[in-house]
Amino acid sequence: MAFKIIEGCVNCWACEPLCPSQAIYEAQPHFLTDARKCTECEGDFLHPQCATICPIEGVILDGVGLAVNPPGSLTGIPPERMAAAMAEIQAR
Amino acid sequence: MELKVLGQDTPAAPSPGGGCASSGCGGNSDHLAHLPEAIREKVHNHPCYSEEAHHHYARMHVAVAPACNIQCHYCNRKYDCANESRPGVVSELLTPDQAVTKVMAVAASIPQMTVLGIAGPGDPLANPERTLSTFRQLSEKAPDIKLCVSTNGLALPALVDELCQHNIDHVTITINCVDPEVGAQIYPWVFWNNRRIRGVEGAKILIEQQQKGLEMLVERGVLVKVNSVMIPGVNEEHLKEVSEVVKAKGAFLHNVMPLIAEAEHGTFYGIMGQRGPTHAELQALQDECAGDMNMMRHCRQCRADAVGLLGEDRGDEFTMDKIAEMEIDYGKAMETRKQVHEAIEADREAQRQRAGQCFVSLTELGGVARKETRPMLMAVATEGHGLINQHFGHAREFLIYEASATDVRFIGHRKVDLYCSGGDTCGDAETALQKTIRTLEGCEAVLCSKIGFEPWGMLEEAGIMPNGEHAMEPIEEAVAAVYREMAKDGRLDAQAPETLRMRA
Known part of the structure; x- marks a missing residue:
């Protein structure tokens, strides 16, 4: 099983040095993980390090494809509130 | 009201650095005149620390530090934006080598530039290799430029000694609270010892590290400015206590800045409708805190890649592709800079x-x-x-x-x-x-x-x-x-x- 970085990653470099398996690498348009190297930090850390420091919700998926940090979990902004604010800005 | 005749009512002998030590003096636009000579010498041409200097000298930030180790409710980590001007936003992320080239180019083109800061767009000390490599190279190649760094303080105690090795004599710590209960309303989480720690517990760790870092810097003779973001209803009363605490620990300047919060920034405070302070509220709080220490009032809350005088941004003139076409003779530039600085002082x-x-x-x-x-x-x-x-x-x-x-x-x-x-x-x-x-x-x-x-x-x-x-x-x-x-x-x-x- 391996973690995956998807669209939305802002290339902040926070995860890269923390990975105990050197499975994360710089790429365009965003960082990627090497599925052959990723161990989900098994045996190294209690919590998978990339997803534990990542500041962007929804951009790191776990082994079964679920967002480790779902919307609202890092910023504290309720997703419906975010959606309403975005709709309001679009309508201006 | 009494009208003071300056030079008569106060025995204010002109100090070697020029200016006048009396607080009612028109020559003392700096409000730093009462500081010890050693400190005044360090800040007299620093646009961010000296109000008077900011009319004359320029600064620049290089955006080499994208990673962060905490989340603040006034920040959105999607930092790449050309239209916005607020801390934590940049257009172009640089490697340390690119940053050094850019600093040399700007210093040669804008001789008034005295200060290079690393301020983000993340936390400089959460990117120690990139930040320290930039400083290391610059202290060799551009010895006439002052180096500073600003940080949230979480990683500060661990890095204080390395910072001191690189000739950094100005550090800014953003301290918004000394009470973890207040902190929990500002910081949703911190990354600490390989865990994401939320709420009061996370805020408590951050506060402890900030205070420890402040003490360690002061012990080592490094000048520390404290930045605080005024968030109405969250910390505005509390900041008076913050001001007292940081002054007692030896910070030499306190900069109370207004919260910037707009929905389109996508920050927690922006989306949730938290308002910033009015001009009057900000000024009143600054005045109250000023009783305790030096208060900074000319901060422009620059972007992490700002270039030029405070309040202006010439970053567009120094993109990496434009710099590649410039020819820079830094030895010659240093001579010019020296002459320009002498003219400014005169x-x-x-x-x-x-x-x-x-x-x-x-x-x-x-x-x-x-x-x-x-x-x-x-x-x-x-x-x-x-x-x-x-x-x-x-x-x-x-x-x-x-x-x-x-x-x-x-x-x-x-x-x-x-x-x-x-x-x-x-x-x-x-x-x-x-x-x-x-x-x-x-x-x-x-x-x-x-x-x-x-x-x-x-x-x-x-x-x-x-x-x-x-x-x-x-x-x-x-x-x-x-x-x-x-x-x-x-x-x-x-x-x-x-x-x-x-x-x-």
Whole structure:
């Protein structure tokens, strides 16, 4: 099983040095993980390090494809509130 | 009210660094005059630490530090935006080598540049290799540039000694609270010892590290400025305590900044409708904290890749592809820089002398009108050098001064085009001019080099006296002169309407 970085990653470099398996690498348009190297930090850390420091919700998926940090979990902004604010800005 | 005759009522012998140590002195626009000589020497040409210096000297930030180890409710980590101007936003992320090339190019093109800071767009100390490598190279290649760093403080204790090795003598720590309960409303989480720690527990760790880092820096003789973001309803009362604590621990300057929160920034506070402070609220808190220590009022909350004088951003002139085409002879540039800095110092000294004379003449008022005159606010349009040298219509910000019968005091700045120029957030039919006039609310005069017919009329209508008669004069001298004229005309006898004063 391996973690995956998807669209939305802002290339902040926070995860890269923390990975105990050197499975994360710089790429365009965003960082990627090497599925052959990723161990989900098994045996190294209690919590998978990339997803534990990542500041962007929804951009790191776990082994079964679920967002480790779902919307609202890092910023504290309720997703419906975010959606309403975005709709309001679009309508201006 | 007593009118002080400067140089008579206070035995203020001119210090070797120039200027005057009395607090009512017109030459003391810096409010740093009472600091020990060693500290004044360090900050006298630092635009971020010295209010007077910021008229003359430029700074730049290089965006080498994208990673962060905490989340703040006023920050959105999607940092790449060309339209916004607020901390934590950049257009182009640089490697340390690119950053060094950029610094050399800017220093050669803008000889007034004295300071290089690393401020983000994440936390510089959460990117220790990139940050320290930049400093290491610059301390060798550009020894005439001051190096500074700003940080949230979480990683500070662990890195203090390495920072000191790189000749960094200015550090800014952002400290918004000393109480974890308050902190939990500002910081949703911190990354600490390989865990994401939320709420009060996370805030407590951050606060402990900040305070420890502050103490360690002071022990090692590093100058520490503390930045605090004023968040109405969250920490504005608490910041008075913060000010006392950080002063007791040896921070030399406290910078209380207003929260920037707009929905379009996508931050927690922006989306949740948390408001920033009004000009009056900010000023009142700064005044209260100023009783305890040096208060900074000229901060422009720069982007993490800003270039130029405070309040201006010439970053577009120094993108990596433009720099690649420049030829830089740094040895020669250092010579030029030295000459330019000497000329600036001579200019500043001359302005100080003239300001001193000007304030003595302010006391002539005593003979004209013995009546007590009230203090008032004036707005100033300037492009730098400490002069009234900008057309009203070109001003993107105004400096606000309070003039009274005894002195002229710098209060702060007000931006004309607000932080995000990406969209119109201010309502329907309001013109740019109306917005500008609203920005100047509470001021009774505006000083500029020139002004058009239309704004003249609208300003007058709004109770703000336009004045273009002091073009190219030193700001404080001109403000004092206008105050004197208005006092002579009897326009400053009565108390200003309460609403006017309160909104200042």
